[in-house]
Amino acid sequence: MVNRLADQLRAMLPSTWRVEVQVERTRELRSEVDAVVELSAPNTSPVKLAVEVKSRVQAVDVERILRRLTAHTTGVPFIYAGFLGQRTRERIIELGGNFGDATGNFRLAVAEPVLYIQSNGEARDPDPAPRPLVSLKGPAAGRVVRAVCDLRTPFGVRELGARSGTPAATISRVLQVLTDDALVTRDPRGAVTDVAWEKLIARWVQDHELTKANHTSMWLAPRGLSSVMSKLPGMVDRYAITGSCVAAQFAPIAPPRLLTMYVDDVRACAEKLDLRPADAGANVLLVEPFDPVVYERTLLRDGLVLANPSQVAADLMTSPGRGPAEAVALLEWMKEHDDVWRT
Numbered sequence: 001m002v003n004r005l006a007d008q009l010r011a012m013l014p015s016t017w018r019v020e021v022q023v024e025r026t027r028e029l030r031s032e033v034d035a036v037v038e039l040s041a042p043n044t045s046p047v048k049l050a051v052e053v054k055s056r057v058q059a060v061d062v063e064r065i066l067r068r069l070t071a072h073t074t075g076v077p078f079i080y081a082g083f084l085g086q087r088t089r090e091r092i093i094e095l096g097g098n099f100g101d102a103t104g105n106f107r108l109a110v111a112e113p114v115l116y117i118q119s120n121g122e123a124r125d126p127d128p129a130p131r132p133l134v135s136l137k138g139p140a141a142g143r144v145v146r147a148v149c150d151l152r153t154p155f156g157v158r159e160l161g162a163r164s165g166t167p168a169a170t171i172s173r174v175l176q177v178l179t180d181d182a183l184v185t186r187d188p189r190g191a192v193t194d195v196a197w198e199k200l201i202a203r204w205v206q207d208h209e210l211t212k213a214n215h216t217s218m219w220l221a222p223r224g225l226s227s228v229m230s231k232l233p234g235m236v237d238r239y240a241i242t243g244s245c246v247a248a249q250f251a252p253i254a255p256p257r258l259l260t261m262y263v264d265d266v267r268a269c270a271e272k273l274d275l276r277p278a279d280a281g282a283n284v285l286l287v288e289p290f291d292p293v294v295y296e297r298t299l300l301r302d303g304l305v306l307a308n309p310s311q312v313a314a315d316l317m318t319s320p321g322r323g324p325a326e327a328v329a330l331l332e333w334m335k336e337h338d339d340v341w342r343t
Contacts, residue, residue, distance in 0.1 A: 001053045002035045005080045005100055009039065012106065012117055017041045032072040044113040049098070050075030056125075057081045059091040059182035066097045076110055083125040087181040087203060136177065137207040139291035140166055144174040145204045148184065149197045149310040150297050152342050156191040164293075178203075198331055201314050209318040210243075210260075213290045217266055218282035219275035225259050225283055228273050233303030235272065239263045240298050240307040242315045243285070244326055249301055250309065250337075251329035253322065260285040260315065262294045262307065297343060309334050309341045 002021055009019045022036040034053040040046035050073040052065050057079055069077035077097045084092075084101045092099045093107065100106040104121025136145055147164035157175070161168050175192070178184045183203060185194040210216070221228045225245075232239070243260030247253070263269040266286045270277075275284055289295075297308040306312070309330060316327035334341060 001080060001082070001102070002037070002051065004102060005051065005053075006037060008100060008102075008104070008106070009037070009117075012119065013039065014041070032068050033075075036073070036075055037078070039115070041113070047110050047113065047115060048073075048075035049078040049108075051078045051080055054079070054081045057084060057088055058180045059085070059088045060180050062088060062091040062097065062182065063095055066092070066095050069097075076108075078108070082127070083122065085125065085181075086123065086206075087183070087199075090199070091182050135207050136174070136204050137213075139293070140170045141174050142204070142208060142213075142291055143293045144171055145200065146293050146296060146308070146310060148175075148178065148192065148195055149200055150308060150342055153195060154187070154191045154193045156189070160192070197310065198335070201310060201331075202317065205314050205317045208290075208314065210287070210315045211318070214262075215266075215288040217286050218278050219270055219284040219286055220278035220282050221259070221273070221275055221284050223274075225256070228259060228275070228284065229304065231273055232305075237264065237269060237272070238295060239269065240295050240305050240311075242287075242294070242307040242312045243319060244316070244323070246306045246309070246312045247316060247326040247330045249306065251326070251333040253326055253329055258283055258285055260287060260319075262287050262289045264288065297341070299341065 002023070006019050006021050013019065018040045020038045022038060033050050035051045037049040037051055038046050039049070050069045052069055057065070062079070065079055066077050079092055079097060079099045080101065082102045084099055084105055089099060089105060098108045101121060103126065104119055106117055106119040108115065108117040135141070143164040143166050144160065147160055151160070151163060157168055157171050160171050164171070175184065178200065179186060181203060183196050183200045184192050187193050240262045241259070242262060243258065244256035245259050248256045263286055266288055269286060294307055294311055299306045299308065313327050313330050313334065316323040316330065
């Protein structure tokens with residue numbers, strides 16, 4: 001694998017650069033560093049990469065590996081594996097490391113001499129190792145993700161089960177995925193002590209998309225969105241607004257053009273709000289939810305029921321148009337106002 005790394009570097013660097021592999025021979029250093037790869041160009045100081053080689057690396061392992069590499073060598077810390085998942089790559093960058101994998105995912109940033117390499121390989125492991133759970137798709141996982149985002153730490157599996165209505169076995173499997181991806185931190189007893197909720201939402205939407213996870217339909221409000229919004233405070237049926245109209249309440253970018261609402265019965269709701277089916281020119285998106293969790297921990301503002309911002313942010317990330325930009329603005333608001341949306 002070290003030789004494969006060297007070959008990949010030779011292919012990416014100019015022909016004037018030399019790449020030499022120096023497998024460490026001292027017993028003390030060999031136990032901490034698999035190899036040193038030296039990169040050199042004419043009239044420049046060489047760059048030495050302190051390389052850790054693994055078949056696979058999980059995000060939770062990154063901090064330990066980089067700490068060891070930094071402690072035992074002056075070389076640039078570099079993790080190389082057969083495949084590195086997206087969250088693992090993000091974690092390496094967060095902690096100031098560099099990486100490469102056999103599929104072509106690469107990032108190497110050196111200040112002196114100035115050297116920057118970045119390339120994208122496979123997004124998914126071409127030869128995945130068996131794991132009990134690798135996806136956050138489905139209602140049960142969604143309930144756990146929402147609860148982990150929304151609840152204040154610390155909390156244990158039992159409390160999480162009570163708040164999410166999910167069996168302990170399912171919670172344990174989901175928490176193991178989140179722990180492996182360094183999205184939650186747990187104490188020796190298994191209680192969750194810290195949550196990287198922003199990154200957790202981003203991880204969730206890799207498996208959960210608004211229009212794919214739910215049943216959606218487009219409608220037209222002939223008198224405009226204001227006429228619909230004025231009817232909602234007196235509406236008896238259960239609903240929760242999500243998307244742009246919620247983002248505009250907390251972190252406005254531009255006036256919303258589409259009202260997105262979770263409702264239990266699309267036809268009944270459309271009739272009460274005087275909506276018409278529309279293939280083009282629609283300004284209302286009605287959504288029958290994948291799970292009632294979308295109604296959990298809602299906020300009430302000006303008589304309107306708003307989905308919790310953690311749900312709204314996830315929905316915006318996978319929405320068309322300016323939805324992703326609105327998600328970014330909403331996430332910034334959430335960082336500064338977690339006392340409003342976390343319980």
